[in-house]
Amino acid sequence: MVNLDKKRVSPVKIGSVTYPNPIWLASGTVAFGAELSEILDLNMLGGIVLKGTTLEPREGNPPPRLVETPSGLLNAIGLQNPGVEGLIKDKLPFLKQFKVPVILNIAGKHEDEYVSIVQRVAEEAEVQGYELNLSCPNVENGLDLGTDPQWVESVVKKVKKVAGNVPVLAKITPNVTRITDLSKAAENGGADAISLINTLVGMAFNTHTQQPILANKIGGLSGPAIRPVAIRMVYQVRQTTSLPIVGMGGIMNQHDVDEFYIAGADCVQLGTLNFVDIHQLRSLINTAQS
Amino acid sequence: MFTQEIVTVTENKPVAEGYFKLSFNAPELAKNYDPIQFVNVKVGSGTEFLLRKPFSIYDHTDTDISILFKIYGKGTERLSQYKTGDSLDILGPLGTGVVPPKDNVPTALIVGGVGIGSVKALALKMPKQFDLFYGVRNQGEVVEKQEWSELANTVFMCSDDGSCGEKGVVSTLFQKQASAYKKIYVCGPHAMLKAVYDVCPETIESFFITEEYMACGFGICMGCVIKTTSGYKRICKEGPVFKGSEIIW
Numbered sequence: 001m002v003n004l005d006k007k008r009v010s011p012v013k014i015g016s017v018t019y020p021n022p023i024w025l026a027s028g029t030v031a032f033g034a035e036l037s038e039i040l041d042l043n044m045l046g047g048i049v050l051k052g053t054t055l056e057p058r059e060g061n062p063p064p065r066l067v068e069t070p071s072g073l074l075n076a077i078g079l080q081n082p083g084v085e086g087l088i089k090d091k092l093p094f095l096k097q098f099k100v101p102v103i104l105n106i107a108g109k110h111e112d113e114y115v116s117i118v119q120r121v122a123e124e125a126e127v128q129g130y131e132l133n134l135s136c137p138n139v140e141n142g143l144d145l146g147t148d149p150q151w152v153e154s155v156v157k158k159v160k161k162v163a164g165n166v167p168v169l170a171k172i173t174p175n176v177t178r179i180t181d182l183s184k185a186a187e188n189g190g191a192d193a194i195s196l197i198n199t200l201v202g203m204a205f206n207t208h209t210q211q212p213i214l215a216n217k218i219g220g221l222s223g224p225a226i227r228p229v230a231i232r233m234v235y236q237v238r239q240t241t242s243l244p245i246v247g248m249g250g251i252m253n254q255h256d257v258d259e260f261y262i263a264g265a266d267c268v269q270l271g272t273l274n275f276v277d278i279h280q281l282r283s284l285i286n287t288a289q290s
Numbered sequence: 291m292f293t294q295e296i297v298t299v300t301e302n303k304p305v306a307e308g309y310f311k312l313s314f315n316a317p318e319l320a321k322n323y324d325p326i327q328f329v330n331v332k333v334g335s336g337t338e339f340l341l342r343k344p345f346s347i348y349d350h351t352d353t354d355i356s357i358l359f360k361i362y363g364k365g366t367e368r369l370s371q372y373k374t375g376d377s378l379d380i381l382g383p384l385g386t387g388v389v390p391p392k393d394n395v396p397t398a399l400i401v402g403g404v405g406i407g408s409v410k411a412l413a414l415k416m417p418k419q420f421d422l423f424y425g426v427r428n429q430g431e432v433v434e435k436q437e438w439s440e441l442a443n444t445v446f447m448c449s450d451d452g453s454c455g456e457k458g459v460v461s462t463l464f465q466k467q468a469s470a471y472k473k474i475y476v477c478g479p480h481a482m483l484k485a486v487y488d489v490c491p492e493t494i495e496s497f498f499i500t501e502e503y504m505a506c507g508f509g510i511c512m513g514c515v516i517k518t519t520s521g522y523k524r525i526c527k528e529g530p531v532f533k534g535s536e537i538i539w
Contacts, residue, residue: 014513028511031432035527036510039292051512059521064503071337073505077512080522224337254410275506277340278294278381 002262007146009290012046012267014184014244015023015167015192016018017128018102021046021288024266025256026248027105027131028052028077028273031099032091036219039278042098044285046267050091052107052133056165062215067204071250072225073272074202076216079107084117088124103129103169110145112153118162130166131246132159135173135187146173169246171195174233183237193244194237198229224250225271231263239266251253252277257284292382292508295319295454299376300354305317306429309404310370310539313356314378324387325412326499326531328509331355333365342381343369344504344526346408358407358433384507385530388475390415395472398423399442400464400486402478406433406459408499408530409477413441421446422470424473425460425482461485465471473498475531487534494535500525 012019024047029038032050036256042048054078058078067074071287073251082090087104095102104127110113118130145151156170169172170186174197199220204213212218230249238244247265251257252273273281297314302333319329327478329388335523343365345357372378391397396419399409406424407466413420422442426432427450439445447455448463456463461482464474476486476497490496502525504514509527514524517538523529 031510031512039294039508042312060512060515063513063515064515065515066505066511068339068341068503075505075511075513080512080515206347206355223340272340275511276340279377279379 002123004258004261005260008257012244013071014129014169016165017167019046019128019267021290022261022287023196023288024049024103024267024269025274026244026269026271027057027133029274032087034091034093036274037098040281042095042100044101044289046288047101047103047129048095048175049061049086049103049105049129049131051081052079052105053081053084053087053117054079054107055084055113057086064215066214067213068204070205070225071220072202072221072223073197074204074214074219074221076183076214076219078216084120088121092125092127099148101128103131105131105133105171106159108155108261111151111158112156115158115162118159118175122162122164122166127166129169130159130163130197131171132156132168134173134182135171138173144173144175147176147182152182153185153189156186156191158241160190160244160283167192169193169195171198173198174229175201179233180240181241182240187241187243191243192243193246193266195246195251195255196225196237197233197238199231200226222250223253224256227256227259232260234260234265235263251284253280254287255286291322292384294379294381294503297373297378297380299378300455301374302354302372303400304370305358306396307431309358309431309433310361311356311433312369312372313351313354314380315353316380319347319355319383320353322325323350323355323383323411324346325390325415327385327411328382328409328507328530329355329380329415330384330504331357331369331381331383331528333369339365341366341505342506344384344501346411346499347383348407348410349409350415353521358410362406366419381507385526386528387477388412388531391473394419395483396470397421397473397475398464398471399424400460400474400478402432402460402482403427405477405499406438406481409475410441413438418443418514423448423464424455425449425463425478426454428453433538436520450501451503459485463538465489473497474513484539489520490534497531498528500532500537
């Protein structure tokens, strides 16, 4: 039996960093923290994972970028972000006023970009984690490189070489048949923790126009609809590794948080909930204060 | 500064065919919002509807805020069933509001259908030097006709079927008299906004109240963007009002 009372308030050690509690906020659902800080005390979080950052600025996809589906949110934002220089200049300084551990989410187009971003950040700023977004659609041949275990292992290995003491979290794609192939690959590459799950690939049509609703046609599904999938993957990965697991996927309340702990997660990230219910978000954060 | 509040519905009444005006008790909000700001409303319970739904603040009293909505889908249908005394979970005020013009330049409000729901708060705070161009599908869609005729200098109506005012679309109605105005505020479906922009002389300062599928309502999800001359901007945060010259149509 998992001791939930203890788990809910336990600090989480990943690599050389001890995060104060197990309630974190997920990448892509907090932007870079400023807007959320108007309504939430960021200091009470165990960690905040910033919006996926690329080497160069990205303007993102045209709208519509999102649509609600049953108990889910389908999105294709397209990694709109200011690029690593914009992150360093305009986003990270704001977060210095808070004591919350800041984890960057890094989205490279290829291996070298992950390395370049980490190197650039390491020169300029102090952060408490690099979460590698390893869902990497290769536009040219239509493949998602992140589904290839060899590629995952190789990226993690290269990033670890330049990350110094900062923990490297591998956020692997759930859009595969065997999630443990990827978690093992990340572990072999030297990852300090496994983050899962990212969004599931989905699609929705407008039945009147018979056109896809998202301008990008295909998007990533988050929210309670994907929680059982996330729980299953956390459970499966836990059977094969002793690395810390950062669980996420449709958490809306304490029951859902506990379910992730029982499945094998050491801490959790809240995502879609941030868009929906700040009261509930605060309640989960309060529960995590020891 | 915005907050999440559980408020009590004080009235929810039909005001036109398929249109409802829902009022709720929120004294702080009633004092502290700017025209064109909106509230993001949680409809139903649990994950019946996962995301909040954004509605412009239509009007207020000392203690209450009201929103105006048209039944489009399941969410608005559910909202129409709320009764006096029911609780409602709202987030607001959101978006960048409009400072009502103090100058008396000739101004027009141009709205299509439920777009009327976004401009009343502005109309109430403007000097009475504006005309209203109001396009609807048919007579049954007209909201608060008497009240608007008292608020505006002149109300120019048009309808798709000719049952109310001129037969035709509001952009054409406005075009005939566009030269009389220096400033316009426009709200309605995107195609209507574009049609007005296309007929609007460059000498007019134009403001468009935009909409898009929205999730958070306060700028963290990057979902509800519009393309502008300085890149994608968030309708919920930098918007929902944009200058016509700023939007990439």
